[in-house]
Amino acid sequence: MALPQKLLSKDEIVVRHMRTHPKVLLWRIIVLLALLIAGVVVSVLLPDASWRTGAVIALWAVILVALLPAFFVPWLRWMTTTYTVTSKRVITRAGIINKTGHDLPLSRISDVQQERTITDRLFRCGSLSLQTSADEPLVLVDVPDVEMVQVEISNLLFHDVEGAINADPDD
Structure with a gap:
């Protein structure tokens, strides 16, 4: 979901609105698939007995409870963490229940640095450090x-607002 227009000034343009890279969910997706595969395998391999139906229901209840902290909470955290670059500021928003946000006017930025680890380079992402005159980078x-x-x-x-908007030739 993009930043609502009511949060922008009248002549402010959204240059880029993004979430963190989905790579943060990669291991969570692997855990999700492993739990689902294990649940299916155990459900199929259980012997036909009078307790089988109850055991299958209990198994899937445990799997669903395990998936809540293992996948759904991190997915919600990912969905609610956004970065927005506008023609006047950099805006961050995060939080599922308690919302936090940070607006950094472009006029306060003195340096823009990027850092990419080897895995970041594989996924074409990285960390961006926006240095301010207060020596507290965002x-x-x-x-x-x-x-x-x-x-x-x-x-x-x-x-150069036009250059920023047209910086990505693939867009």
């Missing part, structure tokens, strides 16, 4: 297509 982790976002923010810092 760090955006697992930014998809981090190099392009860095170019867009740099263009905005040089007051």
